[in-house]
Amino acid sequence: MRESPQSSILSGALKGCLGSLDGACIEKLLLHCASALESNDVTLAQQVMWVLNNVASPVGDPNQRLTSWFLKALISRVSRVCPTPMNLNGNSSPQRRLMTVTELAGYVDLIPWHRFGFCASNSAIFKAIQGYNKVHILDLSITHCMQWPTLIDTLAKRPEGPPSVRISVPSWRPPVPPLLNVSSEEVGQRLGNFAKFKDVPFEFNVIGEQPTVPSSPCISTLECSSLQYDFLLNQVLNPSTLKLEDDEALVINCQNWLRYLPDEQNNGASQEISCRDIFLNRIKDLNPCIITVVDEDSELDVSNLTSRITTCFNYLWIPFDALETFLSKDNSQRIEYEADIGHKIENIIAFEGTQRIERLESGTKFSQRMRNNGFFSVPFCEETISEVKFLLDEHASGWGMKKEDDMLVLTWKGHNSVYATAWVPCGFDD
Amino acid sequence: MNNSSAMATAPSASEEASVSSAGNPMIAAQVGPVKKKRNLPGMPDPDAEVIALSPKTLLATNRFVCEICNKGFQRDQNLQLHRRGHNLPWKLRQRNGKEVKKRVYVCPEATCIHHDPSRALGDLTGIKKHFCRKHGEKKWKCERCSKKYAVISDWKAHTKTCGTREYRCDCGTLFSRRDSFITHRAFCDALAQESARSQTQTLAITNEEGTLKVQAQTTTTRTSSSSPPPPPLTPSTGVLSPVLSIHSSEMPENLIGRSQPQPGTPQLSATSTTSAAAATAGNSSDANVSSTTGVFASILGASGSAGLSRSSQSPSSFSGLLCAMGGPGRSAVEPISLSLSSSLYLSNHPSTLFPSTPQDHHPRHYSTNPQPALSATALLQKAAQIGAASSGSSFLRGLGLAMPSSSDLQDNCASPSPATAPATASASASTANWMMSHVKPENGSVAPGQLGLGLASDHAASGLTDLMMGPPTIFGGKPTTLDFLGLGMAPGAPSSDGISAYLSSMRGGGLDVAAVAATSTFGGINLGGSGWDDSSDRKPTLL
Numbered sequence: 027m028r029e030s031p032q033s034s035i036l037s038g039a040l041k042g043c044l045g046s047l048d049g050a051c052i053e054k055l056l057l058h059c060a061s062a063l064e065s066n067d068v069t070l071a072q073q074v075m076w077v078l079n080n081v082a083s084p085v086g087d088p089n090q091r092l093t094s095w096f097l098k099a100l101i102s103r104v105s106r107v108c109p110t111p112m113n114l115n116g117n118s119s120p121q122r123r124l125m126t127v128t129e130l131a132g133y134v135d136l137i138p139w140h141r142f143g144f145c146a147s148n149s150a151i152f153k154a155i156q157g158y159n160k161v162h163i164l165d166l167s168i169t170h171c172m173q174w175p176t177l178i179d180t181l182a183k184r185p186e187g188p189p190s191v192r193i194s195v196p197s198w199r200p201p202v203p204p205l206l207n208v209s210s211e212e213v214g215q216r217l218g219n220f221a222k223f224k225d226v227p228f229e230f231n232v233i234g235e236q237p238t239v240p241s242s243p244c245i246s247t248l249e250c251s252s253l254q255y256d257f258l259l260n261q262v263l264n265p266s267t268l269k270l271e272d273d274e275a276l277v278i279n280c281q282n283w284l285r286y287l288p289d290e291q292n293n294g295a296s297q298e299i300s301c302r303d304i305f306l307n308r309i310k311d312l313n314p315c316i317i318t319v320v321d322e323d324s325e326l327d328v329s330n331l332t333s334r335i336t337t338c339f340n341y342l343w344i345p346f347d348a349l350e351t352f353l354s355k356d357n358s359q360r361i362e363y364e365a366d367i368g369h370k371i372e373n374i375i376a377f378e379g380t381q382r383i384e385r386l387e388s389g390t391k392f393s394q395r396m397r398n399n400g401f402f403s404v405p406f407c408e409e410t411i412s413e414v415k416f417l418l419d420e421h422a423s424g425w426g427m428k429k430e431d432d433m434l435v436l437t438w439k440g441h442n443s444v445y446a447t448a449w450v451p452c453g454f455d456d
Numbered sequence: 457m458n459n460s461s462a463m464a465t466a467p468s469a470s471e472e473a474s475v476s477s478a479g480n481p482m483i484a485a486q487v488g489p490v491k492k493k494r495n496l497p498g499m500p501d502p503d504a505e506v507i508a509l510s511p512k513t514l515l516a517t518n519r520f521v522c523e524i525c526n527k528g529f530q531r532d533q534n535l536q537l538h539r540r541g542h543n544l545p546w547k548l549r550q551r552n553g554k555e556v557k558k559r560v561y562v563c564p565e566a567t568c569i570h571h572d573p574s575r576a577l578g579d580l581t582g583i584k585k586h587f588c589r590k591h592g593e594k595k596w597k598c599e600r601c602s603k604k605y606a607v608i609s610d611w612k613a614h615t616k617t618c619g620t621r622e623y624r625c626d627c628g629t630l631f632s633r634r635d636s637f638i639t640h641r642a643f644c645d646a647l648a649q650e651s652a653r654s655q656t657q658t659l660a661i662t663n664e665e666g667t668l669k670v671q672a673q674t675t676t677t678r679t680s681s682s683s684p685p686p687p688p689l690t691p692s693t694g695v696l697s698p699v700l701s702i703h704s705s706e707m708p709e710n711l712i713g714r715s716q717p718q719p720g721t722p723q724l725s726a727t728s729t730t731s732a733a734a735a736t737a738g739n740s741s742d743a744n745v746s747s748t749t750g751v752f753a754s755i756l757g758a759s760g761s762a763g764l765s766r767s768s769q770s771p772s773s774f775s776g777l778l779c780a781m782g783g784p785g786r787s788a789v790e791p792i793s794l795s796l797s798s799s800l801y802l803s804n805h806p807s808t809l810f811p812s813t814p815q816d817h818h819p820r821h822y823s824t825n826p827q828p829a830l831s832a833t834a835l836l837q838k839a840a841q842i843g844a845a846s847s848g849s850s851f852l853r854g855l856g857l858a859m860p861s862s863s864d865l866q867d868n869c870a871s872p873s874p875a876t877a878p879a880t881a882s883a884s885a886s887t888a889n890w891m892m893s894h895v896k897p898e899n900g901s902v903a904p905g906q907l908g909l910g911l912a913s914d915h916a917a918s919g920l921t922d923l924m925m926g927p928p929t930i931f932g933g934k935p936t937t938l939d940f941l942g943l944g945m946a947p948g949a950p951s952s953d954g955i956s957a958y959l960s961s962m963r964g965g966g967l968d969v970a971a972v973a974a975t976s977t978f979g980g981i982n983l984g985g986s987g988w989d990d991s992s993d994r995k996p997t998l999l
Contacts, residue, residue, distance in 0.1 A: 127643035135636040145635070175642030176635050213643075220642035223650075352602040420633050423594075423603045 052081060052093050053339050059100055060332040068104070075100060084364075085355045088346035095368035096339060102376035122369070123362060124207035127170075127216060133204055134172045136363060137348045138421050139444060142436040143281055143320030144173040145417050146446035149410035151277050152180055154316035154448075155189065158275035162192045164233075164268065164314075167281035168199060170206050171213050175220055182224035190227035192274070193217065196262045197234045198254060200286040200383060202373075203366035233268065234261035255288065255301055263308040276314040282321055285386040289327060306399045310451040316404065317449040321392065323435060323442040326374055327385035338374050342367055344438045351422045389433050389445030396449055403432040404448040410434075504560045506573045511564050514587050565591045585609075600632070626650070 055074050062071035075097060082094035125133060134140040155161050161181075165171060174193060181188040195210055206213070214230030221228030234257060261267055270276060287302040309317060324341040328334055345367060353360040373384045387395075393403065411427075414434065418425045426437040436444040518528025520535035524542050529535040560576035561583040570577060570586060577583045585607050594604035596611035605611035623637035624630050626646035631637035641647060 128640055128645075131636070131640040131643050135633070135639065141635060172639055175639045178642070179638050216643045216648060219648055223647060417633075417635065420601070422601065 049089050049339075049343065052078070052089060053336060055081075056093075056096055056100075056335050056339055057332055060335045063100070063103060064331055071100075071104060075104075084361065087355075088343060088350045091364055092339065092343055092346045095364065095371045096335070096375070098368065099372040099375035102372055106376065122203060122205050123365070124205050126207055127213060130170060130172060130204055130206060133359070133363065134169055136353075136359060137345060138418060138425055138436065139345060139348075140169055140172070140281075141417060142414065142427075142434075142444055143446050144176065145414050146406060146410060146434050147279060147281070147318035147320055147448070148173065148177040148180065149413055150318055150404065150406060150448040151177060151279070151316060153407060153410075154404070155275040155277065158273075158315075159189050160192070160271065160274040161189045161277060162194065162268075162270070162274045163277045163279055164262075164312075165193055165195045165279050165281075166262075166283040167279060168202060168283065169204065169281065170210070171195065171217055173279070173281065174217060178217070178221050178224055178226050178228070182226050188224075188226040189275075190229075191221065192229040192231070194231045194233050194268060196258065197232045198257055200283075202286075202383070203369055231269075258287075259305065259308055263305070263312065265312060268312070270312065275316075276312060278309055278312070278314045278317045280317065280319045280321075284319065284392070285321055285327075286383050287385070288380070289385055289387075303395070303399055306396070306401075310400060313451065313454060315450065315454065317401070317451075318446070319392070319396075319449065320444065320446045321389070322386055323389040323445045324386055325388040325391065327387050329378075331375070334374055338371060341443075342371065344441055344443050348422065348424065348438055351424065389430070389435065389442070389447070392445075393431065393433060393447060396447070400452045401449040402452055404450055405432040406434055406446075406448065504576075506562060506576055507559050508562045509564065509583075511587065511591075514564065514584050515592075563587055563591070 055078055059071050059074040059078065062068070062074060078093055078097050078100075081090060082097050083090040084094045085091070086094075134144075151163075163174075165173070167173065171193065178188075178191065181191065193214070195214070197210065210232050211230075214232070218228050218230055284302065284305070287305050289300045289302045322341075324337060326334060326337055326341075328337075346364060349360045349363060370384055373382055377383075396403070406429075411429075411434070414427055418427055418436075424439045426440065428435050428437055430445075432447065434446045435442050436446075518530055520529040520532050521527070522529070522535060522538055522542075524539070527538065529538065559580075560573070561580055562573055562576045563570035563583060563586060565571060565587065568590065570583070577586060588606040589610070592606040594606045596605040596608055597603070598605075598611065598615050600615075603614060605614065621634075622630050622632060623634060625637065625641050625644055627644050629640065629644075631640065
């Protein structure tokens with residue numbers, strides 16, 4: 027009689043769905059699936075998945091599309107829990123699509139998801155480096171320097187003439203979409219061409235040696251992430267590898283980046299401070315004149331699967347809904363964009379421990395962390411706000427913006443999606 | 457308190473100021489963050505009459521009715537004019553009786569801030585527009601950027617300006633937003649090639665403003681901005697002079713000022729056409745930019761392609777001038793944009809001039825494929841029969857679903873989607889029955905809109921595809937029955953095998969699940985898409 031409590035759960039879930047299988051209903055189903063997985067009740071899990079599968083469709087409406095990615099992630103999770111002969115060989119990342127640079131340029135402009143952060147950050151940076159003739163930007167982001175052309179363009183028109191600009195990027199980046207089919211060096215070269223065209227003195231550097239990740243399967247993911255973390259700390263946030271100069275304005279741009287830093291207690295460290303905090307402190311030590319941080323505004327770094335699923339579902343409907351507004355159901359760009367989000371969903375739901383690299387925290391929490399670590403927030407000026415507003419006006423009418431303390435938050439239909447912030451270390455020496 | 461135009465508050469911070477149709481400059485938009493306690497411009501006149509109109513009345517277009525002949529008018533002045541025509545005695549010409557009391561209007565929407573009489577608006581047109589904008593259905597959609605408007609005048613105002621600024625990259629792609637253009641430009645191959653060329657091809661860009669004016673009269677070039685009028689080129693000429701090619705790119709930011717159309721003004725020059733032709737030629741192969749620019753470069757010849765000179769002027773003055781001199785007639789633009797747009801349609805670029813692809817305006821239909829879910833339908837019906845008969849339907853019965861009798865299959869709700877094949881309607885009905893029978897759908901048949909289980913199948917067989925067999929292909933590839941333990945169930949497997957294997961596996965509690973249903977879709981998934989500030993917004997509530 028093992029089946030009746032489960033079936034009653036499921037029928038209870040379905041009961042509430044009479045009339046319309048809407049987002050609330052799907053969420054319930056996902057939750058049932060999650061709790062079934064957590065209690066290792068595979069039978070119930072697959073029952074729910076069967077139902078979900080009837081809802082899901084990668085070319086349906088946003089709820090259906092989102093559900094299909096969630097379902098995929100859940101199945102991926104299950105396959106790890108109950109390996110079968112049909113299971114994949116454990117390789118978690120199938121071939122990901124690589125874009126050209128111009129495709130990526132279009133990608134980041136599909137919806138203002140990224141452009142919002144670019145605009146706010148660039149505006150804050152522009153203001154912060156007024157009076158400097160040399161600027162050094164340490165770019166920690168996943169969008170391969172798509173942010174910089176507009177800043178270079180603005181700097182070129184500075185009344186006192188453009189500063190010389192140096193951009194450094196780490197040689198390693200988190201293995202997440204969007205992925206490019208060219209190297210960082212090539213990206214830098216193109217940027218350099220553009221800067222030259224705009225008569226802005228420019229230099230581009232890729233920092234550090236690639237952290238050597240042995241292909242041996244014996245290396246644990248824990249060791250792997252440690253390698254990368256050490257690389258970041260010791261090679262990237264290192265004044266000598268960065269070749270910092272005194273008369274330079276140092277700008278540190280963290281765009282969709284900090285969430286990939288582990289937030290657990292540092293291995294063996296006696297202080298009760300996490301890797302993420304150590305990273306931030308290291309940043310502070312570099313004495314940057316401004317730090318811009320942009321990330322997605324959602325609390326996803328929790329160990330409880332059920333709440334991750336709920337939060338994730340209630341958050342990622344936003345880009346799906348936005349894409350629905352103006353792209354057709356079978357539009358390939360839309361599908362690809364959604365697939366990249368699906369990659370994120372899979373990491374959040376199917377993985378645990380160090381393999382779960384998406385460790386997003388909300389803007390509010392993050393701001394608190396920054397303050398705890400000795401940073402002051404820099405409010406965005408009116409000019410920036412109107413620039414961002416102007417940008418959003420050019421997109422679909424659901425996009426909006428609001429201010430929460432010193433954070434600028436991009437909203438879709440009133441819901442928070444991306445936050446942008448700017449910081450200086452307390453005691454910054456100008 | 458002064459209560460005329462200064463009186464009323466604006467609809468909300470996010471609304472534009474609306475101008476009263478009577479011509480009074482109306483309400484200033486409320487400025488500043490909401491949390492700042494701003495002095496409202498005084499309490500509305502305490503003597504003012506507060507009018508609460510129903511939504512129906514508000515939306516009615518002819519509010520002013522002639523008492524003599526009952527003709528309706530949108531505006532009071534029009535009504536007055538009309539009344540004069542009735543040759544009324546002088547006394548009755550005036551408005552009936554008491555002088556018009558100051559009237560203020562509240563918004564009928566209970567949750568709205570303007571529902572409160574102390575926040576009423578002083579102008580009828582204003583409250584109408586507010587109601588439409590804030591609470592109404594946005595029926596008017598801009599074709600270019602898909603922004604939606606509830607008030608037609610807003611829509612008109614927007615479409616006048618939308619897309620009038622365009623930026624063109626040398627590779628031929630058009631952008632309506634400057635930042636997208638800049639970003640693209642920075643990484644575009646066209647720039648890479650140009651930078652390889654020397655910058656010695658500086659063209660004397662003298663006083664741009666001066667030369668531009670000259671050009672307005674003398675040249676047909678719309679996009680050019682340098683002093684010597686370029687020789688007119690026919691599109692068939694494959695070779696552009698360096699001068700001309702530079703024109704297309706050296707104008708500041710390649711701004712193509714498509715301002716207000718005026719008929720009879722200069723036509724688009726050969727420059728644009730040639731570039732368009734080049735772009736078209738380039739794009740004809742594929743949407744790959746690099747190949748496009750390769751063709752482009754070759755067309756322009758070795759020396760040609762846009763040795764870029766510095767853009768020294770800000771685009772704003774340029775565009776301002778363009779606006780001043782008037783852009784080409786919109787009808788004149790069309791032929792050019794046709795050639796451009798053909799390349800645009802070929803490329804899949806999202807930020808091009810017409811972001812909506814031709815497929816964009818398909819009616820919203822669920823994924824359908826005419827291919828009927830033969831085995832799926834059969835599976836479902838078979839399952840229905842088996843379930844009723846055997847104890848093996850533990851899964852289904854366990855769900856608390858009673859098996860429908862065959863008569864029920866027919867008269868249940870049809871799929872709302874017109875694209876669904878009729879053959880699947882019964883299957884969908886049966887599925888609907890399965891899902892909902894335990895909650896007594898007999899309180900009236902489930903409305904099609906609510907539970908339109910369109911069994912839209914885009915595949916031959918079952919929906920639970922090879923879930924374990926390669927995630928990348930799950931939702932794109934061909935579905936097969938989910939086969940955890942390698943029972944070897946192929947898509948076309950006889951239905952009876954499928955269902956019984958499925959059921960026996962369920963009984964065994966093993967991991968294998970053989971799917972029986974094709975991918976079906978549920979209607980009624982509510983995203984609140986009709987108006988994003990609807991209260992029925994799709995925000996799922998937590999358990």
